Amino acid sequence: MRNSRESSSFPMFSKLSLHLFYPKRQWIRALFYLCIIMYVGLCYVSRKHLLPLARMLTNNKTIREVDNEHLKFTCIWSVVDRREKCKPRCGHGYFGLYGMTKCQPWLSCEEIDQLKMRGGIGHHGYVKEIWRSHWNTFPVVVKKLRRNDIAGIVGKDGYFKGIDLMKNFFQPSVLLQLVGHCNDVIVTEVHPLLDAQDIENRWKEYPTYNTVSTRLGMCITYVDILKVLQSGTDGKIYVQCDAPSLNKLTQQFLITEDFRLVLSDVDSIETILLNGTNRRLIKCTDWGELHGHFSAPEQLWPYNESFQADKMPLYDEKIEIWKIPDVCLFFLGEDPSAFLVKRSLKNIHKQCKNQDPRKRPSAEEVLQVYIRVLRDVVGTTMNVTLYSSQQDN
Template sequence: MEMPYIVSRRNLTCLRVIGIITVIYLATSPLYQSNIISNLLHKSHEGNDVITEEQNLYDHHHTKNRIQSGMEIFKEQKTQKELSIRTQQDAVSDHKLNKTVKGIPPVPADLKMMLGKILRRGFLDDREESCEKGFYILNGMSKCEPWLSCEEMNNGKILRKMKKIGGGVGKLVYSGLLYDKFSVAIAYSRRPGNPRLGERVRVGNENLMKFQPSPYVLQVVGHCLQGPNSTLITESCSQCTDLRRVRKRSKLGFSKFDDKQKFEWLIKIVGGFDLLHHAMGLPMVHCDLHTPDEFLTQYVLMEDNQIVMSDLDELPQVDVHNNVFASCKEETDGVMKSPEFIAPEQRYSEHDYELDVSRKPITEKADIWKIPDIASLIMRGSPLEQTIERKMDYIHSQCKSEDPKLRPTARAILIEYLQFYKSSFW
């Protein structure tokens, strides 16, 4: 006589679950839904010792899936997703002026105001802020415009491709004209059929968009991902070029730029490292900096004499607490052209390369090692070169510590640079 009793209890359980689902669909308030679900689930399990733990999990999972299909819950999830996106955007936005990050000293208020003026793009005139994420503004525009869509980018009346102006292993870059008036750069995947190179270009484009808007990186105008092809439109100008070409075009190197301008570049470079190391929660390492020349190719000189990061193809993240470290690709053929420029923990031998152990685990402190050499490269031949070396000797010596943990943060170096700028140029 026990069997009918057990079957009856199972049927009762099913009826209860169906009843729960019905009430959920009829209710209009998410809070009301939540209360009803909580109460009914509690009652449906009272005295029901025959139901196993597996059945409990199934009922809960089944009910949860039904709840999520309700319109109100969908809307709530959509709102939460949008808030999550905004939170990530706010993290980048906070680093426009390198704001406070947990565990990292904030930039003092007086230096922050000065930094804001250093970072300000010349064509923004009296605008207090740059555009929001998903929008852009170019020199000559009166308002922010939304990023170009694939359809707009493929419309010859909106965007015209001009001549090739550069590129690398993974992409080709052409000059372009937007609305027959505004200069832009168009970056195409060079070999979209190659999975490895195509993925690298796609990730690089996504990284650049991830850090929008920021005065430290090139401004995105549009993006289109169609199959393996990832095309990115960015700001540009007729004279825009990377710092390596700027230096090679003149026998004087960077000497045609005054000390104030060049030191502002250094502030932007160090501030850019601070952005990469702290804006996304977990530090990112800039892996495309094998040599001084390669470093110079990562920055573009704009028409207002500001420099911005333009190539963010390889930015692995570090999570020390979970034993996750970055690993940068080797140079061509595994031969280090400038081993002294690379941090000791990142260096490798030809034997390491042959054994496939040349990609060594590193942290963001590998970027810090390079900062003194970058400063020397930018300020070389400057009347202030020796003064800067003397004033920055202590913190630059820390940057060259063999132990990565003893090197300062990019934020600490940025504050030192800003203090020197204030006493020398402000």
């Protein structure tokens, strides 16, 4: 009777589990075990991609700020190192690299002379040479003016003007961080993903992050940088003149380790001075006469006679707005998954391409549309950390 009661009280789910884990036919059993092994193997192989992706998706921001007594730190999730990295946020005349616990004064000439060059990095500039180096075990980049090259001689004034901008810009987070300078040598932080021209190669190296939200996020950071440059907070509006083509423009921006952008080449930045409602307009003539559809209409030579730089009409920052659609479509790429995003941006992009620069939207207006599309069309739950919302010390 006891055995009978035990048999009748045997849970039904236990019988079911016996059928699942011990099927009668051998081929079914072998197939079942093979599926389990493949599942465990897939989880093991993909764990290094899934974990950082989950970290990015669960974080509200790709950039995190940490307060430690009187010092603030900026922390990111690095796709290169697959871990969180932090660096101190420093005031004017100081720098902070990832892994540092405190800010350091800009490197002096004596310290820069001790740096050892360890090979070229990325695309060498037309005006400058670019080298790898280390300072106190921290990787840095050293840039030198091409002294014995005609390009260096011609671009010298812009090169030194770029150094002054990196030293004095009111919100340096949008620019490549300066580590030190001495005469015609500058030292900056490193961004191992290199410039935005090679973005498609970066997607191949880090396919987990090749998503519509990440691609649109790069459009957002690009327009956010324009917003900061054109805000006029310090009485000036900054316009990038070294961008006669899409290829050349994307070389001016570096990709950060959390797939954002930072402006790296400021040698050809022109300044619109603000004086109340008055503006001192600009013209970008370093490249001579411009052609094609990438440059804004007002940048093209309007007369039938031969081009003369001194007779070129002046214009303002709206030449940058004209280029936004081309840049964003470049970041979005040709993947079919971006179709809905492109369609949602069609109206604002049409406004950017208005022949009348006065009727083009501001960078702020474009930025708000991009953020809304990221939320409503892409459906991401991540908040966007904007350079323009950060308060640098």
